[in-house]
Amino acid sequence: MKKEIISFETLLSSWSAEVTATNFPEAHSAIPSGVIPSRNEEFGDYQCETAMKLAKELKTNPRAVALTYKKAVHPDFVEKIEIAGPGFINITLKTTALAAQLEAMLADEKIGVPNLGKNQTVIIDYSSPNVAKPMHIGHIRSTVIGNSLDRLYRALGYNVIADNHLGDWGTQFGLIILGYREFADAEALKTTPVEELERIYVKSYNLSKEDEIWRERAKAELVKLQQGDKENRALWETFVELTLNEFDRIYKRLGVSFDLCRGESFYNDRLSSVIDLLKEKGLVTESNGALVCDLEADGLNIAIVRKSDGGYNYTTTDIATVMARTEEFKPAEIIYVTDERQQLHFKQFFHICKKIGVPTRLTHVWFGLMRLPEATFSTREGNVIKLEALLNEAEARALEIVKASSPGMDAAQQHEIARAVGIGAIKYTDLSQNPQSLVTFTWEKALAMDGNSGPYLQYAYARIASVRDKYAEKFPGKNPDEFPVVLTEEQERRLALKLTRFPAAVEAAAKLARPSVLADYLFDLSQAYSSFYQNVPFLKADEGVRESRIRICTLTATTLKQGLDLLGIETPERI
RNA sequence: ACCCCGGUAGCUCAGCUGGAUAGAGCAUCGGAUUUCUAAUCCGACGGUCACAGGUUCGAAUCCUGUCCGGGGUACCA
Numbered sequence: 001m002k003k004e005i006i007s008f009e010t011l012l013s014s015w016s017a018e019v020t021a022t023n024f025p026e027a028h029s030a031i032p033s034g035v036i037p038s039r040n041e042e043f044g045d046y047q048c049e050t051a052m053k054l055a056k057e058l059k060t061n062p063r064a065v066a067l068t069y070k071k072a073v074h075p076d077f078v079e080k081i082e083i084a085g086p087g088f089i090n091i092t093l094k095t096t097a098l099a100a101q102l103e104a105m106l107a108d109e110k111i112g113v114p115n116l117g118k119n120q121t122v123i124i125d126y127s128s129p130n131v132a133k134p135m136h137i138g139h140i141r142s143t144v145i146g147n148s149l150d151r152l153y154r155a156l157g158y159n160v161i162a163d164n165h166l167g168d169w170g171t172q173f174g175l176i177i178l179g180y181r182e183f184a185d186a187e188a189l190k191t192t193p194v195e196e197l198e199r200i201y202v203k204s205y206n207l208s209k210e211d212e213i214w215r216e217r218a219k220a221e222l223v224k225l226q227q228g229d230k231e232n233r234a235l236w237e238t239f240v241e242l243t244l245n246e247f248d249r250i251y252k253r254l255g256v257s258f259d260l261c262r263g264e265s266f267y268n269d270r271l272s273s274v275i276d277l278l279k280e281k282g283l284v285t286e287s288n289g290a291l292v293c294d295l296e297a298d299g300l301n302i303a304i305v306r307k308s309d310g311g312y313n314y315t316t317t318d319i320a321t322v323m324a325r326t327e328e329f330k331p332a333e334i335i336y337v338t339d340e341r342q343q344l345h346f347k348q349f350f351h352i353c354k355k356i357g358v359p360t361r362l363t364h365v366w367f368g369l370m371r372l373p374e375a376t377f378s379t380r381e382g383n384v385i386k387l388e389a390l391l392n393e394a395e396a397r398a399l400e401i402v403k404a405s406s407p408g409m410d411a412a413q414q415h416e417i418a419r420a421v422g423i424g425a426i427k428y429t430d431l432s433q434n435p436q437s438l439v440t441f442t443w444e445k446a447l448a449m450d451g452n453s454g455p456y457l458q459y460a461y462a463r464i465a466s467v468r469d470k471y472a473e474k475f476p477g478k479n480p481d482e483f484p485v486v487l488t489e490e491q492e493r494r495l496a497l498k499l500t501r502f503p504a505a506v507e508a509a510a511k512l513a514r515p516s517v518l519a520d521y522l523f524d525l526s527q528a529y530s531s532f533y534q535n536v537p538f539l540k541a542d543e544g545v546r547e548s549r550i551r552i553c554t555l556t557a558t559t560l561k562q563g564l565d566l567l568g569i570e571t572p573e574r575i
Numbered sequence: 576a577c578c579c580c581g582g583u584a585g586c587u588c589a590g591c592u593g594g595a596u597a598g599a600g601c602a603u604c605g606g607a608u609u610u611c612u613a614a615u616c617c618g619a620c621g622g623u624c625a626c627a628g629g630u631u632c633g634a635a636u637c638c639u640g641u642c643c644g645g646g647g648u649a650c651c652a
Binding site for chain 1: 580588590592594595607612631632646647648651652
């Protein structure tokens with residue numbers, strides 16, 4: 001059994017809490033005792049603001065309170081504690097302790113990421129595109145953010161079930177079936193099936209708006225489908241299959257895979273019993289021919305659970321889905337990743353779930369819509385950018401750069417690197433900003449390959465891989481692990497400190513449901529490494545120092561690789 | 576009308592459960608390559624944190640109001 005790695009932040013926070021409890025028992029327990037990384041490195045490695053908060057409550061001098069911490073027995077890994085400004089407690093670690101922590105992390109496969117999710121199942125519901133509609137760049141966010149959360153939770157030891165809740169059931173199928181019969185283009189269905197299905201849908205939808213007879217016919221087709229008509233059912237299955245084939249191709253390119261792919265249709269049989277249950281609980285009333293949950297009293301408007309034509313809508317489907325998932329998997333939590341427009345829906349739906357006694361914690365992770373600088377995307381405007389077009393463009397641009405920088409490399413390898421770099425660039429762009437801000441799409445930003453970008457991080461990784469190859473070449477048979485880690489240079493110490501903070505970054509990213517927290521950390525780490533790389537020699541250093549630095553490179557590489565993997569970004573050994 | 580987001584450097588964004596001099600990237604300008612991958616590094620320039628009040632030792636951060644932008648508000652999801 002390996003010794004568990006505990007971060008300095010955690011150790012220091014417990015220490016500070018203890019000092020508070022011993023010396024200021026009269027203080028309110030809510031006073032935060034947290035120790036955080038210094039905002040400014042000239043003040044040390046960690047800082048604590050407890051003294052100022054305590055002094056405020058106890059109406060005493062904050063610097064005097066801070067002095068108590070300075071005088072208390074320090075943890076053995078602390079070099080010094082200083083008091084500054086209005087009452088900051090600044091903590092500097094022993095460099096030898098930092099080195100020891102790096103060695104512990106090097107010896108641990110998970111480099112210190114804790115196992116928080118023991119025996120807990122989390123279902124993450126993401127991507128969830130609609131059948132018969134091509135994925136455009138607006139769909140990438142749920143897929144990429146959801147997939148990163150999926151990876152983060154797995155890394156923290158949760159049992160994750162990734163479920164792609166396809167929009168494969170609904171009123172649009174009446175229109176599609178009718179349109180398909182009337183004006184499908186067999187040739188187009190073979191070459192670009194989903195695009196053709198969408199064309200059929202849009203045309204049929206437009207007809208339905210001006211032609212009442214068409215509308216009635218479409219409705220009749222839908223009813224037939226829902227009643228299990230063989231022909232319509234077969235058509236529907238074809239549509240689903242054609243669409244899934246295409247989605248699978250995109251998921252494969254994105255490195256995304258699901259444990260389950262259960263569309264709305266999967267829960268179809270349970271819908272009427274959901275209504276029965278809601279009735280039983282006295283939660284529904286009739287209004288204008290529809291059945292609704294009136295949530296006005298809770299400030300959540302009204303949710304329709306059965307339409308006046310007898311059909312069900314997504315509130316009902318979602319409730320049925322939760323109940324089915326709860327029965328089958330007993331998850332501790334279900335996380336939904338969708339765009340911001342669905343906030344009200346999820347509030348309503350979570351509220352109803354609570355009222356009917358669903359025990360599972362339900363979380364809605366929403367993200368801002370992606371838009372163009374001049375307008376929002378809309379099929380009608382014809383300004384949608386197909387997801388595949390974006391991926392193709394990214395790979396093409398990356399290939400140009402690879403060809404320019406590695407002209408001697410064979411073509412297959414150039415393409416492979418361009419693929420990883422191009423896709424990495426797109427994912428990183430999306431994941432590196434706060435999900436909840438609205439995103440303005442520009443090609444320039446989406447395909448950024450320098451500065452704060454995916455390729456910058458991949459480049460840092462590839463340089464390390466190259467250094468390690470060179471080391472093995474020049475010093476065959478030597479094992480750096482037989483030498484201790486020693487930190488001498490300023491850039492080296494700074495890098496070391498950043499390395500020890502990886503587990504905290506992973507934890508925070510998952511807890512806040514924001515992969516951008518991890519992306520920020522990794523960029524910061526890469527910058528620290530690049531600076532180290534540029535200013536500190538390793539292969540030319542003396543024996544011992546050289547091995548120590550190679551080990552630091554190794555830990556940086558592992559951290560980047562694992563970290564980028566949590567963002568779903570690959571790390572080629574050479575770029 | 577009501578509800579939810581957002582407004583920080585020329586551009587794209589961090590920072591927002593109050594803390595020290597508001598940070599990155601891009602762009603612009605100036606440097607670094609006989610040396611471990613220059614997709615890099617080092618430096619400079621650049622801000623009335625939308626606006627007005629308030630809370631306090633301290634506000635980009637919390638409260639109130641205003642302006643601007645996006646989204647939502649019963650049979651689409």
